[in-house]
Amino acid sequence: MKLSSRSSALVSPRVLLGAGLVTVLSLFGGTGCTSRSLTGLYIEPTTGLTCVVPSVAAQFKAYGTYTEGGHATQTEDLTDSVTWYTTIPAVAAVNSSGMVTGVGVGTTPVLANTQGEFGTLKAESNIVVADPTVGCTSSSGVVKPFSLSIIPGNQILTAGGQTVRLLAIATYNNGENAGSRTTDISRQVSWESSNMQVATVDATGLVTAVGPGDATITASSKAADGTVVTATQSVHFEGAQ
Secondary structure, three states: OHHHHHHHOOOOHHHHHHHHHHHHHHHHOOOOOOOOEEEEEEEEOOOOOOEEOOOOEEEOEEEEEEEEOOEEEEEEEOOOOOEEEEOOOOOEEEOOOOEEEEOOOEEEEEEEEEEEOOEEEEEEEEEEEOOOOOOOOOOOOOOOEEEEEEEOOOEEEOOOOOEEEOEEEEEEEOOOOOOEEEEEOOOOOEEEEOOOOOEEEOOOOEEEEOOOEEEEEEEEEEOOOOOEEEEEEEEEEOOOO
């Protein structure tokens, strides 16, 4: 019985080596890659690019940057998962989805925060709320966009039914020596997809993947002088046939 008891306590050196190897792999990762980590956060539109009047809303978006050992960084839309707030609620209020509504004339920072890999991540933009009798206009009092852009950048979709929301940003001339302002007019422009078999887009700029291929999303707006201003963005769907 003693021999049996003693022999049962013996452990093969190979087993010990294997156990040690398992421990090392569990500590440092057996694949050579660390887990994906949220390390950055930013907001669009950026500071100085959004102007509204009281009771008018503008959509802000928050994007997180993820890093993974041995791999390129990835960016994901975190708009609905971050915490939004403005520092001067009397100027503008923001809801949990990043929609900022003008309250009173002035300028206020618009902020978002979330928990990252190494602590709380914060990002900041701002919004200008203009006097409703003047608005975000040129010195002549005519609201005239001289350019139109779509954000975020070109999109790659990977699954049927996947969606991404695009924003149409109009840049207005505020008059000589007054610089310029930009405003989210996503719900005022006309949206169009060049290939409905690849991706569709609704009246608010929401793009939905349909089938493999490439499509061009166009936003268009008519200026006060009748000029049609357009912006385009490409969408590539990598889904299987």
